[in-house]
Amino acid sequence: MSxxxxxxxxxGETDLFGGKKATRDRDHDQNLFSAFxxxxxxxxxxxxxxxxxxxxxxxxxxxxxxxxxLDFIDDDDNAFINDDIQSLFEExxxxxxxxxxxxxxxxxxxxxxDEEDDHRYTFNYQRxxxxxxxxxxxxxxxxxxxxxVIGMCKEMKESYKKFREAVRAILAI
Numbered sequence: 001m002s003x004x005x006x007x008x009x010x011x012g013e014t015d016l017f018g019g020k021k022a023t024r025d026r027d028h029d030q031n032l033f034s035a036f037x038x039x040x041x042x043x044x045x046x047x048x049x050x051x052x053x054x055x056x057x058x059x060x061x062x063x064x065x066x067x068x069x070l071d072f073i074d075d076d077d078n079a080f081i082n083d084d085i086q087s088l089f090e091e092x093x094x095x096x097x098x099x100x101x102x103x104x105x106x107x108x109x110x111x112x113x114d115e116e117d118d119h120r121y122t123f124n125y126q127r128x129x130x131x132x133x134x135x136x137x138x139x140x141x142x143x144x145x146x147x148x149v150i151g152m153c154k155e156m157k158e159s160y161k162k163f164r165e166a167v168r169a170i171l172a173i
Contacts, residue, residue, distance in 0.1 A: 025081040030171050032080060040069035045160055048099075049153035056124035056146065057110055058103065066100050082170055088163040095156040102152060106145045123149075 048062040072078055073093045080086040103123070110120040123145050125138045167173060 026171060029080050029082050029085060029167075030173055032078060033085075033167050033171060033173060036069075036072055036078070039072045040065070042157075042160055042164070044069070045153075045157055049157065052103070052149050053146070053153060055122075056142070057120060057122040058107075059115065060119045060121070063100060063103065066096050070096055070100065085163070085166050085170060088159070088166050092156070092159040092163045095152070095159040099149075099152045099156055102148065 044062075044065045048058060048066060051058045051062060070093065073089060073096075080089055103121075106123040107121040108123075110122045113120055123142070125142055
Protein backbone atom coordinates (compact mmCIF):
# COMPACT_ATOMS: atom_id res chain seq x y z
CA MET A 1 0.00 0.00 0.00
CA SER A 2 1.45 3.38 -0.99
CA UNK A 3 1.65 6.42 1.30
CA UNK A 4 -1.01 8.04 -0.86
CA UNK A 5 -3.37 5.10 -0.28
CA UNK A 6 -2.71 5.19 3.46
CA UNK A 7 -3.32 8.95 3.59
CA UNK A 8 -6.52 8.67 1.55
CA UNK A 9 -7.76 5.86 3.76
CA UNK A 10 -7.00 7.86 6.91
CA UNK A 11 -8.73 10.95 5.51
CA GLY A 12 -11.69 8.81 4.56
CA GLU A 13 -11.97 7.40 8.08
CA THR A 14 -11.88 10.73 9.92
CA ASP A 15 -12.78 14.33 9.26
CA LEU A 16 -11.01 17.54 10.26
CA PHE A 17 -13.02 17.81 13.46
CA GLY A 18 -12.05 14.38 14.72
CA GLY A 19 -15.46 12.80 14.05
CA LYS A 20 -15.88 9.47 12.39
CA LYS A 21 -16.76 9.13 8.75
CA ALA A 22 -19.13 6.30 9.61
CA THR A 23 -21.20 8.61 11.81
CA ARG A 24 -21.40 11.22 9.05
CA ASP A 25 -22.33 8.57 6.50
CA ARG A 26 -25.02 7.15 8.77
CA ASP A 27 -26.45 10.62 9.46
CA HIS A 28 -26.48 11.33 5.73
CA ASP A 29 -28.33 8.10 4.96
CA GLN A 30 -30.81 8.62 7.80
CA ASN A 31 -31.56 12.15 6.59
CA LEU A 32 -31.89 10.95 3.00
CA PHE A 33 -34.34 8.23 4.01
CA SER A 34 -36.37 10.74 6.02
CA ALA A 35 -36.53 13.05 2.99
CA PHE A 36 -37.54 10.18 0.70
CA UNK A 37 -40.23 9.10 3.17
CA UNK A 38 -41.84 12.52 2.82
CA UNK A 39 -42.13 11.91 -0.92
CA UNK A 40 -42.90 8.19 -1.08
CA UNK A 41 -44.02 5.35 1.16
CA UNK A 42 -45.86 2.06 1.04
CA UNK A 43 -49.10 4.08 1.10
CA UNK A 44 -48.47 5.36 -2.44
CA UNK A 45 -47.66 1.84 -3.60
CA UNK A 46 -50.84 0.45 -2.05
CA UNK A 47 -52.89 3.33 -3.45
CA UNK A 48 -51.86 2.88 -7.09
CA UNK A 49 -51.69 -0.92 -6.99
CA UNK A 50 -55.12 -1.25 -5.38
CA UNK A 51 -56.60 1.01 -8.07
CA UNK A 52 -54.89 -0.83 -10.90
CA UNK A 53 -55.53 -4.36 -9.74
CA UNK A 54 -58.94 -3.72 -8.18
CA UNK A 55 -60.69 -1.72 -10.88
CA UNK A 56 -58.16 -1.53 -13.74
CA UNK A 57 -58.04 2.25 -13.47
CA UNK A 58 -56.03 5.05 -11.95
CA UNK A 59 -55.84 8.81 -11.65
CA UNK A 60 -53.05 10.92 -13.10
CA UNK A 61 -52.13 12.06 -9.59
CA UNK A 62 -51.34 8.46 -8.62
CA UNK A 63 -48.84 8.15 -11.46
CA UNK A 64 -47.62 11.61 -10.43
CA UNK A 65 -46.75 10.22 -6.99
CA UNK A 66 -44.65 7.50 -8.61
CA UNK A 67 -43.00 10.03 -10.91
CA UNK A 68 -42.18 12.23 -7.92
CA UNK A 69 -40.43 9.27 -6.31
CA LEU A 70 -38.48 8.63 -9.52
CA ASP A 71 -37.45 12.29 -9.72
CA PHE A 72 -36.18 12.08 -6.14
CA ILE A 73 -34.23 8.89 -6.82
CA ASP A 74 -32.82 10.26 -10.11
CA ASP A 75 -31.37 13.33 -8.38
CA ASP A 76 -27.61 12.77 -8.16
CA ASP A 77 -27.58 14.34 -4.69
CA ASN A 78 -29.93 11.65 -3.41
CA ALA A 79 -27.61 8.66 -3.26
CA PHE A 80 -27.19 6.53 -0.18
CA ILE A 81 -23.62 6.09 0.98
CA ASN A 82 -24.30 2.56 2.21
CA ASP A 83 -23.90 0.37 -0.87
CA ASP A 84 -26.47 -2.22 0.24
CA ILE A 85 -29.16 0.40 0.76
CA GLN A 86 -28.24 2.18 -2.49
CA SER A 87 -28.49 -1.07 -4.43
CA LEU A 88 -31.98 -1.73 -3.05
CA PHE A 89 -32.92 1.91 -3.73
CA GLU A 90 -31.96 1.37 -7.38
CA GLU A 91 -33.99 -1.86 -7.51
CA UNK A 92 -36.98 0.07 -6.20
CA UNK A 93 -36.38 2.68 -8.89
CA UNK A 94 -36.38 0.00 -11.60
CA UNK A 95 -39.64 -1.51 -10.37
CA UNK A 96 -41.34 1.91 -10.25
CA UNK A 97 -40.03 2.79 -13.72
CA UNK A 98 -41.35 -0.47 -15.15
CA UNK A 99 -44.87 0.28 -13.95
CA UNK A 100 -44.77 3.97 -14.91
CA UNK A 101 -43.55 3.06 -18.41
CA UNK A 102 -46.05 0.22 -18.92
CA UNK A 103 -49.33 1.71 -17.70
CA UNK A 104 -49.76 4.60 -20.18
CA UNK A 105 -49.24 2.20 -23.09
CA UNK A 106 -52.29 0.13 -22.18
CA UNK A 107 -54.58 2.87 -20.87
CA UNK A 108 -57.08 5.28 -22.31
CA UNK A 109 -59.12 8.01 -20.68
CA UNK A 110 -61.97 6.65 -18.60
CA UNK A 111 -65.37 7.45 -20.09
CA UNK A 112 -66.45 8.99 -16.79
CA UNK A 113 -64.20 11.79 -15.58
CA ASP A 114 -65.27 12.54 -12.03
CA GLU A 115 -62.50 14.97 -11.11
CA GLU A 116 -61.95 18.20 -13.03
CA ASP A 117 -58.25 18.50 -12.29
CA ASP A 118 -57.26 14.83 -12.00
CA HIS A 119 -57.75 12.77 -15.14
CA ARG A 120 -58.97 9.21 -14.78
CA TYR A 121 -57.64 6.38 -16.97
CA THR A 122 -58.47 2.73 -17.44
CA PHE A 123 -57.15 -0.30 -19.26
CA ASN A 124 -60.44 -2.19 -18.95
CA TYR A 125 -61.72 -2.18 -22.54
CA GLN A 126 -65.31 -2.52 -21.27
CA ARG A 127 -65.01 0.98 -19.82
CA UNK A 128 -63.86 2.70 -22.98
CA UNK A 129 -64.99 0.53 -25.89
CA UNK A 130 -68.54 -0.64 -25.41
CA UNK A 131 -68.79 -2.06 -28.95
CA UNK A 132 -66.06 -4.67 -28.85
CA UNK A 133 -65.85 -6.60 -32.12
CA UNK A 134 -63.80 -9.48 -30.78
CA UNK A 135 -64.75 -9.98 -27.15
CA UNK A 136 -62.47 -13.00 -26.66
CA UNK A 137 -59.41 -11.20 -28.03
CA UNK A 138 -60.05 -8.10 -25.92
CA UNK A 139 -60.75 -10.20 -22.86
CA UNK A 140 -57.52 -12.14 -23.38
CA UNK A 141 -55.57 -8.88 -23.86
CA UNK A 142 -57.10 -7.41 -20.71
CA UNK A 143 -56.24 -10.55 -18.71
CA UNK A 144 -52.65 -10.46 -19.99
CA UNK A 145 -52.33 -6.79 -19.09
CA UNK A 146 -53.86 -7.38 -15.66
CA UNK A 147 -51.45 -10.26 -15.00
CA UNK A 148 -48.53 -8.00 -15.99
CA VAL A 149 -49.77 -5.18 -13.75
CA ILE A 150 -50.27 -7.57 -10.83
CA GLY A 151 -46.72 -8.86 -11.31
CA MET A 152 -45.30 -5.34 -11.51
CA CYS A 153 -47.18 -4.26 -8.39
CA LYS A 154 -45.95 -7.33 -6.55
CA GLU A 155 -42.38 -6.58 -7.64
CA MET A 156 -42.66 -2.93 -6.58
CA LYS A 157 -44.07 -3.90 -3.18
CA GLU A 158 -41.30 -6.46 -2.67
CA SER A 159 -38.62 -3.97 -3.74
CA TYR A 160 -39.93 -1.38 -1.30
CA LYS A 161 -40.15 -3.98 1.47
CA LYS A 162 -36.52 -5.08 0.93
CA PHE A 163 -35.37 -1.46 0.80
CA ARG A 164 -37.28 -0.62 3.98
CA GLU A 165 -35.98 -3.72 5.80
CA ALA A 166 -32.40 -2.79 4.90
CA VAL A 167 -32.92 0.76 6.14
CA ARG A 168 -34.41 -0.57 9.36
CA ALA A 169 -31.58 -3.08 9.89
CA ILE A 170 -28.67 -0.85 8.90
CA LEU A 171 -29.85 2.58 9.99
CA ALA A 172 -32.23 1.48 12.76
CA ILE A 173 -35.08 3.69 11.50
